[in-house]
Amino acid sequence: xxxxxxxxxxxxxxxxxxxxxxxxxxxxxxxxxxxxxxxxxxxxxxxxxxxxxxxxxxxxxxxxxxxxxxxxxxxxxxxxxxxxxxxxxxxxxxxxxxxxxxxxxxxxxxxxxxxxxxxxxxxxxxxxxxxxxxxxxxxxxxxxxxxxxxxxxxxxxxxxxxxxxxxxxxxxxxxxxxxxxxxxxxxxxxxxxxxxxxxxxxxxxxxxxxxxxxxxxxxxxxxxxxxxxxxxxxxxxxxxxxxxxxxxxxxxxxxxxxxxxxxxxxxxxxxxxxxxxxxxxxxxxxxxxxxxxxxxxxxxxxxxxxxxxxxxxxxxxxxxxxxxxxxxxxxxxxxxxxxxxxxxxxxxxxxxxxxxxxxxxxxxxxxxxxxxxxxxxxxxxxxxxxxxxxxxxxxxxxxxxxxxxxxxxxxxxxxxxxxxxxxxxxxxxxxxxxxxxxxxxxxxxxxxxxxxxxxxxx
Ligand code: NAP
Numbered sequence: 001x002x003x004x005x006x007x008x009x010x011x012x013x014x015x016x017x018x019x020x021x022x023x024x025x026x027x028x029x030x031x032x033x034x035x036x037x038x039x040x041x042x043x044x045x046x047x048x049x050x051x052x053x054x055x056x057x058x059x060x061x062x063x064x065x066x067x068x069x070x071x072x073x074x075x076x077x078x079x080x081x082x083x084x085x086x087x088x089x090x091x092x093x094x095x096x097x098x099x100x101x102x103x104x105x106x107x108x109x110x111x112x113x114x115x116x117x118x119x120x121x122x123x124x125x126x127x128x129x130x131x132x133x134x135x136x137x138x139x140x141x142x143x144x145x146x147x148x149x150x151x152x153x154x155x156x157x158x159x160x161x162x163x164x165x166x167x168x169x170x171x172x173x174x175x176x177x178x179x180x181x182x183x184x185x186x187x188x189x190x191x192x193x194x195x196x197x198x199x200x201x202x203x204x205x206x207x208x209x210x211x212x213x214x215x216x217x218x219x220x221x222x223x224x225x226x227x228x229x230x231x232x233x234x235x236x237x238x239x240x241x242x243x244x245x246x247x248x249x250x251x252x253x254x255x256x257x258x259x260x261x262x263x264x265x266x267x268x269x270x271x272x273x274x275x276x277x278x279x280x281x282x283x284x285x286x287x288x289x290x291x292x293x294x295x296x297x298x299x300x301x302x303x304x305x306x307x308x309x310x311x312x313x314x315x316x317x318x319x320x321x322x323x324x325x326x327x328x329x330x331x332x333x334x335x336x337x338x339x340x341x342x343x344x345x346x347x348x349x350x351x352x353x354x355x356x357x358x359x360x361x362x363x364x365x366x367x368x369x370x371x372x373x374x375x376x377x378x379x380x381x382x383x384x385x386x387x388x389x390x391x392x393x394x395x396x397x398x399x400x401x402x403x404x405x406x407x408x409x410x411x412x413x414x415x416x417x418x419x420x421x422x423x424x425x426x427x428x429x430x431x432x433x434x435x436x437x438x439x440x441x442x443x444x445x446x447x448x449x450x451x452x453x454x455x456x457x458x
Contacts, residue, residue: 001161008074008307009342017164031182032127032154033202038180040152048095054177055088073309087142093425098150101443117457122450124152126204134160147446155184195221230438234363235391238384239269243277245396251285257420263367267421273372287332307342314343317366324357390433392421
């Protein structure tokens with residue numbers, strides 16, 4: 001895949017980039033190693049100061065950075081601005097909390113292990129490789145970078161090949177904020193260069209956010225090299241609506257949860273599982289609201305849904321819909337690509353899916369909703385859990401017992417009750433099943449890439 005900025009709104013190539021040579025990658029790994037030697041002995045307070053400065057730069061540059069995101073991957077401008085601000089918030093969160101999250105933990109009763117004193121401490125590992133996707137090009141990269149740097153690790157970012165401007169912006173950001181040269185660097189390389197970096201003994205761990213095949217490949221290479229991985233992969237999150245739900249809120253949130261970021265979010269609700277008692281009304285109102293969305297230029301503040309980020313992504317999505325329709329699905333809204341330049345796909349609602357439709361098992365990475373009718377809560381749980389994914393989930397009910405049952409029984413890394421899934425720096429984020437393993441954000445996220453060292457003192 002060429003490393004290039006191709007504007008998805010027009011389909012035109014704005015800029016192509018020479019990939020880094022193997023020698024340049026080598027230089028960058030060496031620099032990451034040298035920077036680690038300096039960074040690991042800095043104080044939390046010093047690293048927090050640099051993280052806050054990086055956050056201030058993001059806030060000061062929100063307009064130009066947001067426009068860069070829109071040109072590279074097509075999200076609506078207001079959402080791009082929100083992403084930049086949220087990323088600044090994530091940097092400040094770890095500036096404020098890293099020291100507490102990684103504080104030494106003394107054993108309350110050292111005599112039980114025959115020690116005068118025993119405790120655990122968290123130590124940074126060294127250079128960590130992050131393989132990142134294009135859908136939240138700043139936020140995804142920073143939710144790795146903020147905890148990694150706060151802990152004293154250094155970062156190597158292999159960003160998606162269609163967001164090189166963002167990769168280079170991030171490459172410069174941390175040096176501008178005061179971090180030692182080499183603390184955080186981009187590797188402008190294709191996915192075929194990733195394994196060699198994983199195998200390099202100076203690189204201590206790897207995190208990947210992306211598709212299932214990419215996750216399998218990276219985990220296999222890291223496994224062979226005995227290196228820790230965190231994998232944040234795809235999802236096909238259920239959005240379950242039960243009879244006691246506030247239907248106005250559920251419909252409004254369902255539309256947003258499916259179409260935010262032009263439908264390209266791992267934690268977007270993708271399957272809408274509605275109890276038979278409220279199915280007809282929900283389906284009608286959901287389809288009407290989806291059809292009313294404004295599809296257009298993402299730089300226009302009036303646009304709800306912009307183009308898909310890549311041509312192949314748009315084509316994959318169209319194939320999933322065509323497959324479902326060929327197998328008998330009913331199209332309640334949308335159902336095709338509009339006749340215009342760029343990689344647009346009209347927001348779509350499908351119902352009456354046959355069991356063998358690919359969309360029943362596969363992730364639809366774009367504004368296409370799959371609607372399911374469940375005869376009772378038990379069937380809703382079964383449908384919710386029937387995919388190979390387990391990232392997040394959303395359940396709408398005001399019945400306390402039902403809420404507790406769904407929280408317990410949904411096979412997912414998160415359950416949001418009467419709300420859509422959102423990532424927050426304060427809450428751990430990650431999946432089960434084929435959605436991956438390990439956690440990002442909160443205390444769990446910063447501890448992933450540390451050595452939990454046990455100290456026993458006689
Ligand atoms: P993708 O093709 O897997 O790309 C993601 C990153 O992995 C890119 O940097 C890509 O590089 C790299 N990559 C691809 N194949 C690789 C391989 N065999 N070895 C090493 N690196 C490889 O994913 P995408 O289709 O662009 O992104 C959408 C997917 O990401 C969806 O499935 C979505 O659900 C998932 N996602 C998950 C989360 C989460 O937190 N769980 C968040 C966002 C997105 P190139 O660009 O050079 O190919």
